[in-house]
Amino acid sequence: MVLAKAKTQFVCQNCGYQTPRFLGRCPNCGEWNTLQEEVIAPTTPASKASSTLVSGAVSKPERLDAVSTKREPRVKTELAELNRVLGGGVVPGSLVLIGGDPGIGKSTLLLQVSGQLSQTGGTVLYVSGEESANQIKMRANRLSVSSEHLFIYPETDMGRIRANIDSMKPDYVVIDSVQTMSEPDITSAIGSVSQIRQVTAELMRIAKSQGITIFVVGHVTKGGAIAGPKILEHMVDTVLYFEGDLHHTYRILRAVKNRFGSTNELGIFEMQENGLKEVTNPSEIFLEERLKDATGSAIVVSMEGTRPILVEIQALLTPSVFGNAQRTASGVDRNRVSLIMAVLEKRANLLLQNQDAYLKAAGGVKLDEPAIDLALAISIASSYRDTGTDPSECYVGEIGLTGEVRRVNRIEDRVSEAHKLGFKRIYIPKNNLKDWTPPTGIEVIGVATIGQALKQILA
Structure with a gap:
C-alpha cells in the first residue's frame, strides 16, 4: 500500500497569502x-460539509418579506460606556472581537464584564489560554468579581x-x-493563519447556531492591527480596539466595525487599582490641565459617534534649522496639518514654509473629522504670532482650499456641549x-473665511 505524500504550502502570517x-x-x-510552511490536511467528506449558522439541522431559502424584522434584544452591562460602544448593549448570539496592546487591560475589562453579566442570571464561561485558574482568581479578587454563575476554564484545545x-x-x-x-x-502551529481562521x-x-454571545481577545501587531488574516475581522460581528498609553491611566474603547450599531462610538475608562472605571465627562479630562494664557492652544468640539467631546489642540512653531521644515503631529493627521498650513500661507499671508510645526491633541485622543480644521488653523496662527487665545472660546469648522469655512454636522449638539462646560463664545461656520x-448664555459667531476668523480671534 502506497501512502500519499503529505503536501505543504507556505502561508503568510501577516495577510494569509498562500504559495506552493x-x-x-x-x-x-x-x-x-x-x-511559514504548513501541511495541507487531506480533505474528507466531513471536512467539506459546511455548517449552518442558524439553530436547527439545515437552513433553507426564505422569502425576504417573510423574514422576521424584530429588533435584536440587548443585555446591558453596568458599564454605560461599553453599552454605548456596542450600540446599546450586548446582543445575544453575537461574536465580538477586542484587540489592543499587551497590558492595556483587555482581560481586566472582560473579567469585569463577565462578573456583571453573571449577576444578571446568565452563565459565563471564561476560557483562558494564557493564564491559569489561580492567576484569574487573583485578578478577580482584586476586581471584586465573584459569582456562582461564572466558570473559569484554562484550555487551548478547541475540541x-x-x-x-x-x-x-x-x-x-x-x-x-x-x-x-x-x-x-x-x-499547523498554534497562532498560524490557518489555526486562527x-x-x-x-x-x-x-455563536450563531446556539445563540451564545462570544467575546474574543485578539493580539495586535507592531503596526497596531489585530494579528492574523484580515478575514478575522470580516467574520466577526463587532471589532473593538482598546487603546491607551501604558504611562497614563485613561483607556479608550473604539468600535471600528459593528453590525448592530454605529462604528464611530467611543468609550473612555480610567484604569484604577480595583479595575476599570468609566469616565462620564471626558471633556473635563482633556481640558483640566490647560494653561490660561498659553499660545498655540485652541479648543475644538469634536464628535465621536453621538457624543460631543471638547479637546485641546496644541501647536508649537519654531524657525527651521535645516532646509526642509518638519511637520510632526500626534493625535491628528499629519497630511491634514500640512494642508491647513498651506491654506494659511496662501489665504492668510502667514509665512510658514520656514517653520517647523509640532501639533498634538491633548489627552491621547485621536481626531480625524473635518470639523477640527478651524481649531488647527487657530492654534497654528496663535503659535506663529505668539498671541494667546481666549480660554473661554472654542472653534468648529471645516476649511476648504480656497480659505472658506464650510458647514459641519451636529452643530446644535456641539454648541450645547460647549455651553454646558462654561464656554462663553464659540466660532462656527456662517x-x-x-x-x-x-x-x-453662549455667544455664537459665524465666520465665512479663515482670514475673517483670524482677524476676529487673534486681533
Whole structure:
C-alpha cells in the first residue's frame, strides 16, 4: 500500500497569502520573512460539509418579506460606556472581537464584564489560554468579581472547549485569546493563519447556531492591527480596539466595525487599582490641565459617534534649522496639518514654509473629522504670532482650499456641549447659522473665511 505524500504550502502570517514555494517577501502585503510552511490536511467528506449558522439541522431559502424584522434584544452591562460602544448593549448570539496592546487591560475589562453579566442570571464561561485558574482568581479578587454563575476554564484545545460549551450551554463565552487556541484537525502551529481562521469560524458557528454571545481577545501587531488574516475581522460581528498609553491611566474603547450599531462610538475608562472605571465627562479630562494664557492652544468640539467631546489642540512653531521644515503631529493627521498650513500661507499671508510645526491633541485622543480644521488653523496662527487665545472660546469648522469655512454636522449638539462646560463664545461656520436658533448664555459667531476668523480671534 502506497501512502500519499503529505503536501505543504507556505502561508503568510501577516495577510494569509498562500504559495506552493518559499519566498523571502510576501507578494501580497510586502512583508519580509512572514511565510511559514504548513501541511495541507487531506480533505474528507466531513471536512467539506459546511455548517449552518442558524439553530436547527439545515437552513433553507426564505422569502425576504417573510423574514422576521424584530429588533435584536440587548443585555446591558453596568458599564454605560461599553453599552454605548456596542450600540446599546450586548446582543445575544453575537461574536465580538477586542484587540489592543499587551497590558492595556483587555482581560481586566472582560473579567469585569463577565462578573456583571453573571449577576444578571446568565452563565459565563471564561476560557483562558494564557493564564491559569489561580492567576484569574487573583485578578478577580482584586476586581471584586465573584459569582456562582461564572466558570473559569484554562484550555487551548478547541475540541474540549466545544464539548464543554455543548454540555454547559452557557449564555456567554470569553476566549482569551484567539491566537492561543488550536483546532486538533489543523496540523499547523498554534497562532498560524490557518489555526486562527479555523478557530474563528468554529466560534462563529457556535455563536450563531446556539445563540451564545462570544467575546474574543485578539493580539495586535507592531503596526497596531489585530494579528492574523484580515478575514478575522470580516467574520466577526463587532471589532473593538482598546487603546491607551501604558504611562497614563485613561483607556479608550473604539468600535471600528459593528453590525448592530454605529462604528464611530467611543468609550473612555480610567484604569484604577480595583479595575476599570468609566469616565462620564471626558471633556473635563482633556481640558483640566490647560494653561490660561498659553499660545498655540485652541479648543475644538469634536464628535465621536453621538457624543460631543471638547479637546485641546496644541501647536508649537519654531524657525527651521535645516532646509526642509518638519511637520510632526500626534493625535491628528499629519497630511491634514500640512494642508491647513498651506491654506494659511496662501489665504492668510502667514509665512510658514520656514517653520517647523509640532501639533498634538491633548489627552491621547485621536481626531480625524473635518470639523477640527478651524481649531488647527487657530492654534497654528496663535503659535506663529505668539498671541494667546481666549480660554473661554472654542472653534468648529471645516476649511476648504480656497480659505472658506464650510458647514459641519451636529452643530446644535456641539454648541450645547460647549455651553454646558462654561464656554462663553464659540466660532462656527456662517452657513451653520441658517434655520437654527442658538441657545442663550453662549455667544455664537459665524465666520465665512479663515482670514475673517483670524482677524476676529487673534486681533
